Amino acid sequence: MEPPRRNLAEVQKVITSAHQGTTLEEKLQFYDRWAFEYEQLYRHGFRIFHGVDGSEQMLQHAEQKRLYQELKQNILGHEPLAAPTDWFDAVIIVGALSVGQVPLSVIPELCRVTKPGGFLCLTTRTNHSNLQYKSELQERLQDLESTELWERVTVLDVKEWEKATSMEEASPGSDFISGTVYLYRKKVASASTQG
């Protein structure tokens, strides 16, 4: 049975409760409860083959889409990914890199599983309570570039990333939260650097 459709005010209420300063465990429990009707909130389908999430219910929901060859529960930033090094053509983490969710300690692990020549795409939000996290994320990405193993392909600021659920969180003069998409490419090691 299709879950009930929500109006904007109801969706905002759900998202507000997701962004409250709760512990990671409480957040994952929240997503467990939200999973069965989460699909209403996105407009485009996923086309990735392997997926991970900390929420068992989110994984079960994803499984019903029949898009994924493999779905695994993984507490990102707290345990390694069950994948070999240099494995995926593209690694994408959307909507999860923010304060109280996936810690920045996940970055080396995302890098590890990306194939040389492959892409790493990350997103974060620019709302007030996430500014410190975003600035630390950008520092980590700078460090990545300075290793010369990674190159920045593009960084895209998106003004209207998602509807804000309160004025404090909205960008000035807007009722949206802005966000940023970072796209990096893992360099293919040249003969001289292969050693």
Ligand SMILES: C[S@@+](CC[C@H](N)C(=O)[O-])C[C@H]1O[C@@H](n2cnc3c(N)ncnc32)[C@H](O)[C@@H]1O
């Ligand atoms: C806003 S949803 C985004 C889901 C999906 N990536 C998308 O774009 O539709 C945030 C997701 O991050 C997951 N999550 C939050 N912290 C996590 C962690 N440390 N490890 C694994 N998953 C986590 C939640 O369970 C939830 O499914």
